[in-house]
Amino acid sequence: MDIVEFSIERIQSLYENTVDYNLSDSGVHPYTLRELLDAEQINQLLDVELGYGWTNGGVELRQSISKLYKDKNADNVIVTNGSAEANFVLVMGMLNPGDELVVIVPNYLQIWGWAKALNVKVVEVPLREELGWLPDMDELKDAITPNTKMISYCSPNNPTGSVLPQETLEQIVDLARAQGIYVHADEVYKGSELDGNEGPSIADLYEKGIATNGLSKAMALPGLRVGWLAGPKDVIDRAWHCKDYTSITTSSVSEFAANIVVQPQKRSEILERSRTILNQNVATLDEWIKQNSENYSCQLPQAGGMAFVRYSMNINSTDLVHRMRTERSIMLLPGDCYGMDGYIRIGVGAPSDHLKAGLAQLHEFTRGLND
Ligand SMILES: Cc1ncc(COP(=O)(O)O)c(C=O)c1O
Incomplete structure (x- = not known):
């Protein structure tokens, strides 16, 4: 390849x-870890059994993550090794050679690169600096063809730090819904909005919306290597199908800490x-x-x-x-x-x-x- x-x-x-x-x-x-956990939790950590877990993530952790979204349950979530693996199993599970993928750029170019390697046709739509690093919606509309399988964007954006406003997300959803296209958003910086207003997730705005997220960026815990996908059950199942082939499970030590940090107050x-x-x-x-x-x-x-x-x-x-x-x-x-x-x-x-x-x-x- x-x-x-x-x-x-x-x-x-x-x-x-x-x-x-x-x-x-x-x-x-x-x-x-010392800053993150209290003495009792550190003590509990010492008793974590270093075995395998579930290949799609522990049920308790998936349930807690699903509560970060509306109307989702554990079946709508797969836990991965970092959001990088979430993106990887999404591409592997959802895209086939000949499909078209619209990617809003600049972007963390992982999905872009994997899709190209799989002979997916990648169509780029730019974020425009003169629009405050937002897309021109006419350009997005023109990029969509009958072969478009998915639109992918990263918001809050790597590298510009721009945030797509809800209005723009709704326009993207309208365009996608009209043709039954999936919309994927890498939301790993969500929650770090400087004004404290955390924006909506694509997984809550659209029945075919899939969100990548994890603990590495806004949550400042990259060394745990915990990420996830949240979205429709059939998409999550396809990603799980691929995850069995990649890393089997996340680390039990990381899942222990993840269970703590995804609770609302923490x-x-x-x-x-x-x-x-x-x-x-x-x-x-x-x-x-x-x-x-x-x-x-x-x-x-x-x-x-x-x-x-x-x-x-x-x-x-x-x-x-x-x-x-x-x-x-x-x-x-x-x-x-x-x-x-x-x-x-x-x-x-x-x-x-x-x-x-x-x-x-x-x-x-x-x-x-x-x-
Ligand atoms: C947008 C985005 N997605 C995913 C990743 C991968 O992060 P991780 O696997 O550490 O969660 C990065 C890393 O820089 C990123 O910027």
Whole structure:
């Protein structure tokens, strides 16, 4: 199978642990287990039996996750190893060679890449910067054909941090419903909206809506590797069919912690921490962009741990990122990873002193470039 390199992941994996200022992450600074659990829970964790669970996730956990949605039960949920595996089993379960998939871009390009490798025809519809990183609905309409099987978007969006308003989601649903098309949304940043207004899930707006979510981003727990799909039972069953072939189960240790953090009160506490960190850091970035407006501009994110920043220097984004890394030990993500040269992605989920120190270095680096 020919599959294009997943450069968003590969470049981070190669370099993010080799620099002093890693601002390439898209999530919120992670918890330790000690910070997350109380003494009694830590004690209970020590008694967790390290066996296999259910290949679609424990019933209790699936029930708790289903309560994050309207009118869903455990059969509407499959638990996966990270939301990455959720996306993977969705593609494997739902798409066939020759199908058409409309992907709103820029996007975390995992579904895009897998679908292409399966000889699915991938039709891109851009988020328009001039529309506040929202799609032009006429362009979306024109992209749909009788062969369209699914529309896929990521909101809150990686990398722009834009959030599709409910009105736009309803328009997408109307277009899809008219032709019986599935709509998939990667919602792993949902809950990190800076204004505290968590938007609706596609799984609640549309009978053929499928949501990817997990604990890695808004919930700041990527090391647990817990994700899920929520949607119609037949779709979940098809994904489960594939999951039996991939990783069998999630880890019993992770499921124990997941059961705790998806309970409403704990989930709210975690999301509150994420929003506090992000609000503080986005204000810092805003200030920095204003000070560096000769070279950088940005529509600030509405959610998520990253900002997509346009730069005016005459240099390719991958070259720019490698120079920042080798000359100043700062790691960012180049717009090239999204097929969008002229931008860099700056993580805003790091501890605030780390972000400030990294941005100070970036300022010095840019001054050096201009000299
Ligand atoms: C939109 C989106 N979906 C899925 C993932 C995969 O996350 P994980 O498997 O850690 O849940 C990422 C990671 O960056 C992402 O940005």
